[in-house]
Amino acid sequence: MDRIHAYFPGWDAPKLNKTHFTDHFGLVGDFLSECWSQLRKQGRSSELMGRVQLGSALSGRDTKAVQKTVSGLLKLLYPDPEMEVPDEDLEWAVELALESRRRVKEQQKRIGSAEFRNTNFSYRMGPDGIGTFVATPEIESEDRIGSDPLPPGQVWTASRGTDGEHAGLCRIEVKSGPGSGVKVLNQPTPAVLQRDGPLRRAESIFPVRRACGAGPGASRTLFLRPAPDI
Template identity: 65%
Template sequence: MVPFVERNYNMVELGPRGTGKSHLFQQISPYAHLISGGKATVARMFVNNSNGQRGLVCQYDVVCFDEISGISFDQKDGVNIMKGYMESGEFSRGKESIRADGSIVLVGNFEVDVEHQQRIGHLLGPMPPEMRNDTAFMDRIHAYLPGWDIPKIAKEQTTDHFGLVSDFLSECWNQLRNQTRVPALQNRVFFGGALSGRDINAVNKTVSGLLKLVYPLSDMQIAEEELDWAVRIGLEARRRIKEQQKRIGAAEYRNTHFSFTQGTDGVERFVSTPELQSESYISGDPLEPGQVWTISPGSSDENPGLYRVEVNEGPGTGVKVLNKPVPAGFRESISYAEQNLYARAKQLVGDKDPRHHEFAVQLRAFDAARSGSKLGVASLLALCTSLLKKSIRGGLVVVGEVNLGGSIEPVNNAVSIAEIAVEKGASVLLLPVTCRRQLLDLSDDMATKVDVQFYSDARDALLKAMAE
């Protein structure tokens, strides 16, 4: 619904049939116009040069291209004219520059599932050939709505109660196009360095549209949780576009770690797209403060396994492990981590006093291994970053145990751990420096897939692990 309330808003929605993608733009509002598959003429879309008649983008609030894979323009430069309009809201007729505020929506169907589509190409694959791999065209799209997450229309979803009068609703939407909610973000939301100017503009438009739908009156106070909700959707929808650009031109679009800071706590929050995530797969996105991926080296009774240590810091004292019962191996590791945090607080967390904070710890296992043994360094880093409100670098796995005296214990199966890290999707592996000689036996293939870094002590590990 955002294209109905936000001027010059460009959106794409691709997904399965039967979810009502085109229905919204065909039946709900007289201010929307649907173009079905076939040729789209420049004269009809923008301006007829022979008689000066203005096109659809001047006549309607929303112009929707249905079955986008079958759309083509009658002129070679049709897509370029459309790109220019999507960027600036203007197009030319001879020497005259014409401005319009019609939003552009592109909807289409996936013939395969999302996972398969990502394996064979990218998620804008169903677009027409002249748009499909054009990263400049993609950059003009403000949001990518994941149609595969929308349920198909079924009889059970209809109501036997009162409904909205669509004519009245569409008039309300039309009036909301004259307003903006972007000022609501000023001094409340700050975007991370990965966002370009176009990215910020796209997210601002999405957030403004969402807030207008939830807060239609301009003087309504916008709650922090509602603002957080809108910003996360805006960042996710724009990042989905950037991820497809990254697949085509990886070097130019390599940094897609979108983040924002909201409120006075100053915590940077990273926003990903669900289709890139897997519960047991290490993504390239930084984790929340207090979360660390780690691999237990295992023992004679247990194979190595992937874990994630998650710590939440709050008022109180002490470290409380939420797992019931607490795995024996992890109980020992978290105890060592806690004592090292107290004893070396100045080196690790500066002027913060960890004894005046409570740490709620949870260990999540992703393999058959369950003991959580030898995870002291990762546990210590999780405690530190939760207190510092800093994130661990994306794609990083930390391995090692720290004893009560602060020394790092040796790891005897570094090659096996490196192979597991690669299998789980890690891009960086942080190991004790004593493992260096062992990794001479790491295969050339594995060595090219993971960046192995070494640390000498807990403070060195913390500095190398934290995101810049």
């Protein structure tokens, strides 16, 4: 099973109907199959070199499988090897290849959870890109905490509740935007945060770490907004 490069679920393939056929001239099946046979002699793995970095969770066979799938998808979109592949199409091919390969790993995980426990597949576009984790749609859910890391800027937290309200689970998402150098307090800081001081310490560290941690294009405005209880 580990030698299966990709698995495409049949439930995602639409059923054939009259809209998929044409009344005009088309390519003869023998000619089209010969074109694809000739394309097998070529490769597009070089498009990944220096442009995409795969995560550490991928083994040697995982990396080879993803490269083969990406190469096949790019050959269908860009049969001419001299054609330039834009980043958008390359990222689409990488995500689809990782998703298809992860389906194989998830089945292996059911058989031997100790050997195939790490299925957190990820990739990064360019050396300075943000790591993106790829999950299969059938196991991904926004209503429960899964084993996959959340995207950058998102975190799970628990609310202890108040009198008359039960404890709850919250998913907090933080987004950055252009700032003007002015500190904005949307709501008064809770007393517990003022007394313990972690928020103030983080505020003092932010300007020092901004250049190396968030990059030169980071927002100059620090937004402090307590998470409401749910």
